[in-house]
Amino acid sequence: MTGVTLNQAIKRYGETQVIHGVDLQVDDGEFCVFVGPSGCGKSTLLRMIAGLEETSEGKINIGARDVTHMDPSERGVAMVFQTYALYPHMTVKENMGFGLKMNGHPKADIDAKVKAASDVLKLDDYLHRKPAALSGGQRQRVAIGRAIVRGPEVFLFDEPLSNLDAELRVEMRVEIARLHKEIGATMIYVTHDQVEAMTLADKIVVLRAGHIEQVGAPLELYRNPDNRFVAGFIGSPAMNFLDGVVTEGGIDVPGLGRTIAVEAALPAQGTPVTLGVRPEHLEVQMGQGALQAELSEALGGVSYLHLDTPTGERLIVEERGDDRAAAGDTVDVTFEARRAMVFDRESGSRIR
Amino acid sequence: MSPLVQGMLTIVIGVGGCVGYFYLSNLILDKIIFPAKGDNPGININRANLVRPWLFLFPAMAALGLYLVYPVVGSFWRSLYNRSGDDFIGFGNYQTMFADQGFQVALFNNFLWVLIVPAGATFLGLLVAQLTDRLKWGNIAKSLIFMPMAISFVGASLIWKFVYANNSDIGLINALRDFFGASEPLDVLQVQFWNNFFLMIILIWIQTGFAMVILSAALRGIPEETVEAAIIDGANPFQVFFKIKVPQIMGTIVVVWTTITILVLKVFDIVYTMTGGNFGTEILPSYMMSYMFRDDGRATAVAFVIMIIVLPVMIWNIRQARAEMR
Numbered sequence: 089m090t091g092v093t094l095n096q097a098i099k100r101y102g103e104t105q106v107i108h109g110v111d112l113q114v115d116d117g118e119f120c121v122f123v124g125p126s127g128c129g130k131s132t133l134l135r136m137i138a139g140l141e142e143t144s145e146g147k148i149n150i151g152a153r154d155v156t157h158m159d160p161s162e163r164g165v166a167m168v169f170q171t172y173a174l175y176p177h178m179t180v181k182e183n184m185g186f187g188l189k190m191n192g193h194p195k196a197d198i199d200a201k202v203k204a205a206s207d208v209l210k211l212d213d214y215l216h217r218k219p220a221a222l223s224g225g226q227r228q229r230v231a232i233g234r235a236i237v238r239g240p241e242v243f244l245f246d247e248p249l250s251n252l253d254a255e256l257r258v259e260m261r262v263e264i265a266r267l268h269k270e271i272g273a274t275m276i277y278v279t280h281d282q283v284e285a286m287t288l289a290d291k292i293v294v295l296r297a298g299h300i301e302q303v304g305a306p307l308e309l310y311r312n313p314d315n316r317f318v319a320g321f322i323g324s325p326a327m328n329f330l331d332g333v334v335t336e337g338g339i340d341v342p343g344l345g346r347t348i349a350v351e352a353a354l355p356a357q358g359t360p361v362t363l364g365v366r367p368e369h370l371e372v373q374m375g376q377g378a379l380q381a382e383l384s385e386a387l388g389g390v391s392y393l394h395l396d397t398p399t400g401e402r403l404i405v406e407e408r409g410d411d412r413a414a415a416g417d418t419v420d421v422t423f424e425a426r427r428a429m430v431f432d433r434e435s436g437s438r439i440r
Numbered sequence: 441m442s443p444l445v446q447g448m449l450t451i452v453i454g455v456g457g458c459v460g461y462f463y464l465s466n467l468i469l470d471k472i473i474f475p476a477k478g479d480n481p482g483i484n485i486n487r488a489n490l491v492r493p494w495l496f497l498f499p500a501m502a503a504l505g506l507y508l509v510y511p512v513v514g515s516f517w518r519s520l521y522n523r524s525g526d527d528f529i530g531f532g533n534y535q536t537m538f539a540d541q542g543f544q545v546a547l548f549n550n551f552l553w554v555l556i557v558p559a560g561a562t563f564l565g566l567l568v569a570q571l572t573d574r575l576k577w578g579n580i581a582k583s584l585i586f587m588p589m590a591i592s593f594v595g596a597s598l599i600w601k602f603v604y605a606n607n608s609d610i611g612l613i614n615a616l617r618d619f620f621g622a623s624e625p626l627d628v629l630q631v632q633f634w635n636n637f638f639l640m641i642i643l644i645w646i647q648t649g650f651a652m653v654i655l656s657a658a659l660r661g662i663p664e665e666t667v668e669a670a671i672i673d674g675a676n677p678f679q680v681f682f683k684i685k686v687p688q689i690m691g692t693i694v695v696v697w698t699t700i701t702i703l704v705l706k707v708f709d710i711v712y713t714m715t716g717g718n719f720g721t722e723i724l725p726s727y728m729m730s731y732m733f734r735d736d737g738r739a740t741a742v743a744f745v746i747m748i749i750v751l752p753v754m755i756w757n758i759r760q761a762r763a764e765m766r
Contacts, residue, residue, distance in 0.1 A: 138672060139672075140668050140671070140672070159671075160668075160671050160672045161671065161672060161673065161674030161675075165672065166672065167668075167669065167672050169665045169668070169669065170665075171663060171665050172665075173663065173665030173666050173668065173669040174666070174669075175666055175669075175670070175684060175687075175688075176666075176688060177687035177688060177690070186670070186673050186675075187672075187673035187674055190670075190673050190674040190675045190679060191674045234669075234673075238673070
């Protein structure tokens, strides 16, 4: 059992507190992804688990061991950095074997493990090159290889694909997913890219300003967000939000000019709320309504139609099919009542 | 004429001269030597363009030739003549020089200086740079260590004369000896062989600041992640320093090392001020100075020997510095 458990973990820099009592359970063999906007503390949290940042308060366990105040090397973790962090003066082989060498493993043992890792990552041909002679994708593979060679209980990834170009990123993403399946170790992965989060994760942790907003499986977060922040953060293009007020028989939404019936236990009439609907759940009705089509982004299979409401709010609609609206059209949108989510306008929390 | 007007005039003449030179030389090239007309204008244009770079290079090459190449060749030529410059004596100066025991001592001492001063200054500079890197008061410490750089070699030597003074009320060394019960003060500068090292300490004291500043900047340039990766890999602070940090700044260390080596081969003031080359402390530059107005022009021969010794270090230094810039 080598999951990772955080218990009221707090991080302070002097007076400023950046991580506010995080509780989290990452199970053995799970692929857990931290997402959030920049500055939300996701990297700090990862570095606290790695031991590169001291934990000010609270407890961190890896498996049954309390590692809160252990040295990074004693925690049984390996980390892959965004900038690869390869040692520029060492060959690929030396880079990968450095950790074992520092821990006094015999040379034959190191060689065997480096060989095994380079087989998995197809690095055999590059073992005697220095990092400067490798491409970005190869460097990141070496960095991952260095982590594998150490045989850690927990892998930590700090935005490992951000420095790669789009094509390589997709390739490496698949490779990391394959690796997780093969090795089966616990992995914690920090990213701001929600595609990576959605595709890789068993469990996504959405962070904002040092708090956990929601933890759950990717589709669960997508379908059933706890609050407006998670609803807006997961999904691309983001969920549409329209202001409304609870009224008799639903929510009066000025932006749409009508009252919307929803499947939620609404609070007292007159309460200000926010209505949320995902772009793919909106249906364009041509030749009616008061929504001004400002722009249509045609991506081929889908088009994203940007609409202005009379109240100045904006809507994005995902259109499929042959008959798509164009810029300048005046249209209306409809959706099923069960697709609409209601959020408290003050606190942003979901009203179910 | 007021200095202001003189200055202005100089600028006008200088800049005007440059502009005039480039304009006129190009004009002559394009209109008179290879005009773009006549039988074969195309070939003429190509020829003019082959010559043009040399027009631009010529002033710099002429200046360098006059102030750098000519003196080297001239010194060598002069070293083959006697003192008055009338009689060609071949390698006579070199023969007397190599036969002179004083020269052999100076050469050996200089060898020691080259071995010890760059190593000492670079090592201490690296040590200070690393130790003060994360300290709050690190910058104050660095400023203090850098300060000797601002003192002239003669000034520094005078300060150290007090440290080495043959009097337990003035000299730090003799005060310490007195404290530990020595009855008579000792002139450390007269202790044969070891006095060389006392002189070297002065230059190390001066140059540590230089090494520290450059190496400190180099240490800051090391990607933090490589250090963190090494920490996670289980390297202890010494291993992080020697196996991760030092190899990454090796190029800079070489530049610092060779720069100080070149300096060591030129320093004469310290020896001149402290001992005047007596008590077996002569090094090549001070030996050269002592023969400046004596003998059959031996000083030029010494100068040439120094240049030959400096040359390979210089080439290595420039190569490394260029590689660092890339």
